[in-house]
Every structure is written in structure tokens, then in C-alpha cells.
Amino acid sequence: MTASSSPIIFLSGAGGGAPDLNVFRDGADDNTRIEVIRYPDWRHYVVNQLSADTLIKELAEQILAKVPQGPIRMVGLSIGGHFAYGIGLHLRARGREIAGFCAIDSFMFVSIAPSAQWKKRALEQGFELLRKRRFGEFADFLRSKFWRAWIRLVGDRLPLFLRALASARWLPSVLTSDPVVEGELSMRMLVRTTAPWLADLDRTPVPLEVPAVLLRTALAQGDDAAWRLRCPNIRILEIPGHHHNLFDPENVGALHEAFIAATEEWRAGHRVD
Incomplete structure (x- = not known):
């Protein structure tokens, strides 16, 4: 090359x-x-x-x-x-x-826990999208925050839950029809996997x-x-x-x-x- x-x-x-x-x-x-x-x-x-x-x-x-x-x-x-x-x-x-x-x-960052003032920043980001009339992005933003909150509620059980899903013969329709939840799950597993490594760096x-x-x-x-x-x-x-x-x-x-x-x-x- x-x-x-x-x-x-x-x-x-x-x-x-x-x-x-x-x-x-x-x-x-x-x-x-x-x-x-x-x-x-x-x-x-x-x-x-x-x-x-x-x-x-x-x-x-x-x-x-x-x-x-x-x-x-x-x-x-x-x-x-x-x-x-x-x-x-x-x-x-x-x-x-x-x-x-x-x-x-x-x-x-050294933790997968929500950062300080994350609620304030999320509200600011949402209002910013509305102010700019980016309504399609705002809808995706709301779905993203909903799934992110659900994933955080699952907590440390997430890998076990996803392992069961991965071995199932069928997946819930929400996983196959909504790219937002797929993206949130992949992002959460990426962060969970690498957070200890990042701290060690x-x-x-x-x-x-x-x-x-x-x-x-x-x-x-x-x-x-x-x-x-x-x-x-x-x-x-x-x-x-x-x-x-x-x-x-x-x-x-x-x-x-x-x-x-x-x-x-x-x-x-x-x-x-």
C-alpha cells in the first residue's frame, strides 16, 4: 500500500x-x-x-x-x-x-453507572432537539432513553438474560423490529465489557x-x-x-x-x- x-x-x-x-x-x-x-x-x-x-x-x-x-x-x-x-x-x-x-x-470513566447530572443533560438534549424541530430524532431519542432505563433496571442480570435470548429459537418481536433496542443492547455490552479495562489503563x-x-x-x-x-x-x-x-x-x-x-x-x- x-x-x-x-x-x-x-x-x-x-x-x-x-x-x-x-x-x-x-x-x-x-x-x-x-x-x-x-x-x-x-x-x-x-x-x-x-x-x-x-x-x-x-x-x-x-x-x-x-x-x-x-x-x-x-x-x-x-x-x-x-x-x-x-x-x-x-x-x-x-x-x-x-x-x-x-x-x-x-x-x-471507570464505571458503567450513570454519570453525575445525567438527567439534567438528557432533558437539555431532548429540549434542544425540540427547539431545532428535529422531531424524528426526538422520537428516536425517547425510545433510546426508554430502553436504556430498562437495561439499567436489569442490571447485572443483563448478560444472563441476553444469553438466554441468544440461545432461543425465536426472539421477541421488539428485538427484530426496533434497531434502537438492538443498538442500546450492543452499546451496553460494549461498555460493560470494557469498563474494567479502561480503568486499568x-x-x-x-x-x-x-x-x-x-x-x-x-x-x-x-x-x-x-x-x-x-x-x-x-x-x-x-x-x-x-x-x-x-x-x-x-x-x-x-x-x-x-x-x-x-x-x-x-x-x-x-x-x-
């Missing part, structure tokens, strides 16, 4: 999916490929009893399939930033070069000495010191907005400009004009 054909690897937040990937390109004439890494669904966690270490290895194998040789560049959103750090350590140990790494609003952080950037909102400022322990060369820039609306029209322009400016050096040799 030549330098000009090397993609940028994107690791999403816990919910999976990807935003408009043009935010990571420098204008209409930049044809850089951006490859999205897929997270497993809830069945993979419960049927195969997937561990965090195995997950990182599986994600790394996806990246190696997309970049079989040459330098690797990664962008991680939210929990994807933590995965990119862990994958970077794993791939460097295997002799691969990590030429660039960018984490976007990847705040630290910062007990004895291993330096990833590569060109690194953290683009974060003001709320995540308290995690700067932890990121500097992980990546001694990291450059940290504050971006406007909140965690849930970084890619909304009022904030995506600033995110784009910050990303392009901060990553210019490690993108320069791999741009396709």
Missing part, C-alpha cells in the same frame, strides 16, 4: 455508526479514504464471552485488514479514542508504525509516544492530565459544543477546522489530491 492510498481509521463512540466523514477531509478535493471500524453486536459478547483484551485484538485485526502495510492513522470519537490508544499500543508491540492519533472528546499508563491530538469540550478539561500520561506528546485543543452535538451544524465547522489544523503534519503525506 502506497502512502497516497493509506486511509484514516475511524473508531466511533459506543453507539457505533459514524458522522459525516467529510469533517476529516481538507476540502472537496481531498479524497482521503476514511475506514470505519465496526463494533460487534450484543450476541458476540454473550455467546463468545468476549473480553476487552479480545475485543481490542479483533478491532486491531480489522485495522490490519484495511492497512496491511505502512503507517497507521487513527481517529477515535468518545470511547473510540480509548480504543485507539489501546490498539495503538497493541499494534506498536507488533511492529507497526502509528503515524498519527486523534481522540475526540474521549473523557475518562490509567492505573499504570503505558506511554504511546506518537503524534497525538485530543480535541475536547470544556466539560472534559479535567481529563487532560490523564491523557498526557498516556500520550506524552499530545496536543490538546478545546472545541465548542457538548458531547452530543459536536457534529451539529453550529459546531461541526469548528471541529473540522481544529482537526485539519492539528493533524496537518501526519495527514500531509497521505492526502490524495
